[in-house]
Amino acid sequence: MIKLNDRTYTCPIDVTLGFIAGKWKLLILSHLHRFNKKSYVEIRNNLPGVSEKMLSQQLKELERDNLIEKTVLSLKPYRVEYFLSDEGKSLAPLYEFLSEWGINYLKANGINYLKDQQLYK
Amino acid sequence: MIKLNDRTYTCPIDVTLGFIAGKWKLLILSHLHRFNKKSYVEIRNNLPGVSEKMLSQQLKELERDNLIEKTVLSLKPYRVEYFLSDEGKSLAPLYEFLSEWGINYLKANGINYLKDQQLYK
DNA sequence: TCAATAACTTACCAAAAAGTAGGGCTCAAA
DNA sequence: TTTGAGCCCTACTTTTTGGTAAGTTATTGA
Numbered sequence: 001m002i003k004l005n006d007r008t009y010t011c012p013i014d015v016t017l018g019f020i021a022g023k024w025k026l027l028i029l030s031h032l033h034r035f036n037k038k039s040y041v042e043i044r045n046n047l048p049g050v051s052e053k054m055l056s057q058q059l060k061e062l063e064r065d066n067l068i069e070k071t072v073l074s075l076k077p078y079r080v081e082y083f084l085s086d087e088g089k090s091l092a093p094l095y096e097f098l099s100e101w102g103i104n105y106l107k108a109n110g111i112n113y114l115k116d117q118q119l120y121k
Numbered sequence: 122m123i124k125l126n127d128r129t130y131t132c133p134i135d136v137t138l139g140f141i142a143g144k145w146k147l148l149i150l151s152h153l154h155r156f157n158k159k160s161y162v163e164i165r166n167n168l169p170g171v172s173e174k175m176l177s178q179q180l181k182e183l184e185r186d187n188l189i190e191k192t193v194l195s196l197k198p199y200r201v202e203y204f205l206s207d208e209g210k211s212l213a214p215l216y217e218f219l220s221e222w223g224i225n226y227l228k229a230n231g232i233n234y235l236k237d238q239q240l241y242k
Numbered sequence: 243t244c245a246a247t248a249a250c251t252t253a254c255c256a257a258a259a260a261g262t263a264g265g266g267c268t269c270a271a272a
Numbered sequence: 273t274t275t276g277a278g279c280c281c282t283a284c285t286t287t288t289t290g291g292t293a294a295g296t297t298a299t300t301g302a
Contacts, residue, residue, distance in 0.1 A: 002227065002232065010148065010169055012224045012226075012227060013223055016219045023290070026134055026138065027131065030134055040250075041248060041249075044249095047131065049131070051291060053250095056251075076297090077248065078297080079248070079249080080249075094222075144260070161279050172261060174260085174261075174262085198267085199267080243302100246300085246301085247299085247301100248297100249297090249298095250297090251295075252295080253292100253295105259286100259289080260286085262284080263283095263284090264281105264284100266281080266282105270275100270277085271275085
């Protein structure tokens with residue numbers, strides 16, 4: 001068993017999963033991976049069904065875990081821009097793989113999803 | 122939005138996650154990836170903290186989703202052997218990546234985890 | 243001056259996931 | 273003949289996660 005920051009893990013995979021578990025996290029991360037910088041509202045518009053609560057909660061956790069960062073563009077009014085940190089970028093192969101595998105699975109089931117089609121609509 | 126088997130997905134990543142979400146699934150899969158074939162009890166012994174209920178439930182879902190298969194070695198007494206299906210093997214890069222990333226993270230935090238050390242103890 | 247937009251919070255509630263604690267069957271070994 | 277191992281299943285409860293609905297501050301545009 002591995003102990004780190006008051007938590008216990010059975011193996012390294014468990015450790016990694018601790019960062020990306022959560023219904024919207026990988027969706028947010030891969031979105032930022034694909035589009036680089038995005039405002040709060042832009043992210044929201046690309047996650048159909050996400051609530052304000054969930055979005056800000058998950059963004060907050062991702063920030064806390066250093067997978068994303070934000071630039072405050074202006075304080076009054078408050079405007080921000082989210083983007084992947086180096087740590088978040090280091091998970092890029094994961095975003096790519098999960099996406100590719102999903103596309104292949106869909107193809108095998110008769111759905112042709114183009115990688116760069118307008119997403120999340 | 123993507124519709125498949127009565128479910129709705131926002132993107133291919135969402136589709137992939139549908140197969141591997143669950144507290145123990147990736148742990149089971151990566152264990153089988155590493156050790157090839159394993160009995161029920163061997164898997165259980167390598168997932169500290171898993172309950173019988175959770176284990177058989179997740180095994181059942183993984184079977185249903187064609188990520189793992191089992192050979193019935195004998196009926197009386199009932200003995201089985203679980204292993205990755207081709208579909209399950211196609212996720213191998215995922216198991217490897219999640220593990221590597223976790224090991225690196227641990228290393229960056231002062232914990233040296235050897236890839237082949239006796240796991241899950 | 244009123245509505246709309248952006249970027250959030252908060253309190254409360256529902257649903258989903260996971261844990262607890264048992265039971266059941268078969269066989270082999272003690 | 274009792275115990276233990278192996279491979280599960282079920283009812284029930286708890287915990288975790290996610291959803292609803294509303295409110296906040298600030299600014300711009302009609």
